[in-house]
Amino acid sequence: MVLSSTIILVFCLVAFAVIHSALASLPFKRRLMQFLGSKADTLYMPVYSLIAVLTISPLIYLLIYNPGPILxxxxxxxxxxxxxxxxxxxxxxxxxxxxxxxxxxxxxxxxGPNTPEAGALNIKGIYRWVRDPFLLSGIIIIWLTPFMTFNLLVIYALTTIYLYLGSLHWEKRLIAQFGDEYREYQKQVHRIIPYLRGHY
Incomplete structure (x- = not known):
């Protein structure tokens, strides 16, 4: 019973990851831009966030009702x-x-780099301390959960791997957008571990 519920949860997470990654991909965004034009920038984030919530909801529901043994x-x-x-x-x-x-x-x-559309990197705020605050906050939220069950542990471990791989992909995209300016930024600010004194 525990194994079957874990397999179902992993399937839901993989399905979410596939949908999430496809909607975040540049080919999809390129087609969206061709279809919607300038409206794509305005509509994309709220619709993307809504789809993310809807597709992650079954996983959350199943975790609540099938948490597995308490660790x-x-x-x-x-x-x-x-x-x-x-x-x-x-x-x-x-x-x-x-x-x-x-x-x-x-x-x-x-x-591409050095184009008016790409703009300047313009490091400020949280990015002065850490390159990927989304990865950092995700890992903190996950692993500071004050209780742990078997199914939760499996999902958290796989989610951490997904977040890490997503961060690597995101950085490649930022290099494609900002070029050497981002490469220089990478040398000065850590991707996950905050540098408390800050840069820039």
Whole structure:
């Protein structure tokens, strides 16, 4: 029973990852730009986020009703410290969108280095301390969960791998967009571990 529920959960996660990756791919964005024109930049993020929520919902539902055997529960006060860390990480993700909105515009992602469409890298905010705040916040939210079950552990481990591979792909895309400017940035700021003194 535990094994079958785990397999179903893994299948749901893989299905989510496939849909999520396909919608985030440059070929899909290129076709979307051809179809919608300048409206693509405005519509993409809210629709993409909605689809992400809808496609991850079955996985969350199944995890709630099929958590598997409990591996541990962190006692107070440590659990509240962990929850506090999760809350801080949850605040970082939307902050990262505000600090670099130009990175998420489709017409900018489809352009090359040193073009008006690509724009300047313009490092500010959270990006002065860490290159991929989404990867960092995701890992913190996942692994600071103050309890763990078998199915949760499997999903968290696979999600961490997916986030890490997604981060590698995202960095390649940023190099394609910003060229040597981003390569120089990579030398000064770590991708996951924050440099507390900051750069830039």
């Amino acid at each position: 541990y529960i962190v006692p107070s006060p440590w659990r509240w410290i962990m929850v506090g860390g999760q809350i801080i990480a949850a605040i970082v993700a939307p902050r990262a969108l505000l600090d670099a909105p130009h990175r998420f515009k489709i017409h900018s992602q489809l352009s």
